Amino acid sequence: MRKWQTLALALLLGTGSLSCASPAAALGAPKGRDYYEPRGEIVWEVATDDKVVAITFDDGPDPTQTPAILHLLDQYQAKATFFVIGNRVSRFPELVKTASAKGHEIGNHTYNHTYFSAGNTARLFDKEVTLTEESIYNAIGKHSALFRPPGGYYNSIIVNSSHAKGMQVILWSWHQDTKDWARPGANRIINKVLNNLHSGDIILMHDHVEGSTQTVAALKAILPEIQKRGYRCVTVSELMKHQKHAQPVKDSHDESKRSGL
Numbered sequence: 001m002r003k004w005q006t007l008a009l010a011l012l013l014g015t016g017s018l019s020c021a022s023p024a025a026a027l028g029a030p031k032g033r034d035y036y037e038p039r040g041e042i043v044w045e046v047a048t049d050d051k052v053v054a055i056t057f058d059d060g061p062d063p064t065q066t067p068a069i070l071h072l073l074d075q076y077q078a079k080a081t082f083f084v085i086g087n088r089v090s091r092f093p094e095l096v097k098t099a100s101a102k103g104h105e106i107g108n109h110t111y112n113h114t115y116f117s118a119g120n121t122a123r124l125f126d127k128e129v130t131l132t133e134e135s136i137y138n139a140i141g142k143h144s145a146l147f148r149p150p151g152g153y154y155n156s157i158i159v160n161s162s163h164a165k166g167m168q169v170i171l172w173s174w175h176q177d178t179k180d181w182a183r184p185g186a187n188r189i190i191n192k193v194l195n196n197l198h199s200g201d202i203i204l205m206h207d208h209v210e211g212s213t214q215t216v217a218a219l220k221a222i223l224p225e226i227q228k229r230g231y232r233c234v235t236v237s238e239l240m241k242h243q244k245h246a247q248p249v250k251d252s253h254d255e256s257k258r259s260g261l
Helices: 003-012 033-039 065-075 086-091 093-101 121-140 156-164 186-194 214-228 236-240
Strands: 052-058 080-084 105-108 168-170 202-206
Touching: 052 236, 065 080, 065 093, 065 214, 080 086, 080 093, 080 121, 086 093, 086 121, 093 105, 093 121, 105 121, 105 236, 121 156, 156 168, 186 214, 202 214
Parallel strands: 052 080, 052 202, 080 105
Antiparallel strands: none
């Protein structure tokens, strides 16, 4: 079943899974972005005046697309964060090792690209994340510090469990969802990124899109233009170091007004 079909079924069943095309708070989640973002418990983007952005790649590694992307990143002195699938890390550990050795960041994206829901999060989270961490550690000798849930689905279990494992939950800037997984054409990917480029953006792309070369083609235009505009491409962890002083978090005790679980 294709990604969009899986997600459509999940939404019809009320599980709250979200596709990359719909990064709003998970349906039925007890708390949303307005709760998690000020606390720094989930990061969508970074408030900064510095000309830095983070390009992120999900679903790899891929034996064809990942090396091509790494070559382009080298060419423009750009660093990126790769949110990897554990079973693919087990199949292609050398690609992850190479990316890490080049100074790119490796994040956890579950072992089987599992879509969590309100009913299965507790059961699946530990297994999926732990297996992926084992694969990452075997490949690069260290654990990841970042977790991105497939489809952008989040709830309190995901947030709390991630933090308990020492990982920060990372999503993406809503205006920088390239939807490259849907193969919209290289020009659409290029325009999405460049027409919406702002300091502190976290850009969502994929280094494993079956049968597609569009992401690589788009990067050939995106990376030099980002550089020309004076921006630097950094890892997500580096981007977070540029965060402006956080605003005080408003305390909220009235969860009865929130929809969901």
